[in-house]
Amino acid sequence: DTEVTQTPKHLVMGMTNKKSLKCEQHMGHRAMYWYKQKAKKPPELMFVYSYEKLSINESVPSRFSPECPNSSLLNLHLHALQPEDSALYLCASSQVLAGGPGGGQYFGPGTRLLVL
Amino acid sequence: GQQLNQSPQSMFIQEGEDVSMNCTSSSIFNTWLWYKQDPGEGPVLLIALYKAGELTSNGRLTAQFGITRKDSFLNISASIPSDVGIYFCAGSTPGSSNTGKLIFGQGTTLQVKP
Numbered sequence: 463d464t465e466v467t468q469t470p471k472h473l474v475m476g477m478t479n480k481k482s483l484k485c486e487q488h489m490g491h492r493a494m495y496w497y498k499q500k501a502k503k504p505p506e507l508m509f510v511y512s513y514e515k516l517s518i519n520e521s522v523p524s525r526f527s528p529e530c531p532n533s534s535l536l537n538l539h540l541h542a543l544q545p546e547d548s549a550l551y552l553c554a555s556s557q558v559l560a561g562g563p564g565g566g567q568y569f570g571p572g573t574r575l576l577v578l
Numbered sequence: 579g580q581q582l583n584q585s586p587q588s589m590f591i592q593e594g595e596d597v598s599m600n601c602t603s604s605s606i607f608n609t610w611l612w613y614k615q616d617p618g619e620g621p622v623l624l625i626a627l628y629k630a631g632e633l634t635s636n637g638r639l640t641a642q643f644g645i646t647r648k649d650s651f652l653n654i655s656a657s658i659p660s661d662v663g664i665y666f667c668a669g670s671t672p673g674s675s676n677t678g679k680l681i682f683g684q685g686t687t688l689q690v691k692p
Binding site: 495505563 | 608609611613618619620621622623626628664666668670672674676677678679680682683684685687
């Protein structure tokens with residue numbers, strides 16, 4: 463089973479709203495990631511969690527707040543977003559951090575976010 | 579920073595034809611990954627390569643980790659309409675090992691004419 467699930471699939475929010483994206487994997491992977499993807503572009507890394515600890519924040523604005531409640535779950539809390547934040551938000555997981563065997567990242571289907 | 583040059587940018591082929599795409603870099607990589615992404619979906623991992631010279635197949639797909647560690651190619655044999663999508667290469671360098679950071683190519687858009 464190489465499934466990463468994400469909810470919701472679609473989300474429309476106003477600039478004053480607070481919402482959360484959720485990601486779950488049951489593959490026993492110890493690394494989890496959030497990416498942002500614009501149309502026809504490659505995914506852009508936002509955050510990396512390793513063993514439930516934040517290891518990389520790619521200078522993401524504070525209106526995006528990640529949380530890893532346990533080894534299977536990853537959340538992304540959204541607050542006061544801007545229209546330019548509209549994108550596909552992807553969660554991924556890997557057995558270990560990228561760089562060797564087991565580092566292949568498995569992506570979820572994404573949440574399509576529209577900020578009005 | 580490191581960049582991956584992926585080519586071609588797009589391809590429009592006839593069903594049944596073979597397809598080849600590649601990624602090159604001026605930096606050495608220690609992992610190469612190939613993904614396919616359908617519209618509105620997340621990328622799907624097709625093939626993972628971890629050793630220079632490694633040649634791996636997955637059905638009609640074959641990918642190789644270049645011996646110089648600076649390139650990789652993906653071949654698709656006997657293309658079918660469901661091969662349509664965007665193909666991304668991605669890799670990690672020795673400098674980014676154990677950080678989780680992947681460098682992505684810009685993607686190859688494949689269209690197949692029945």
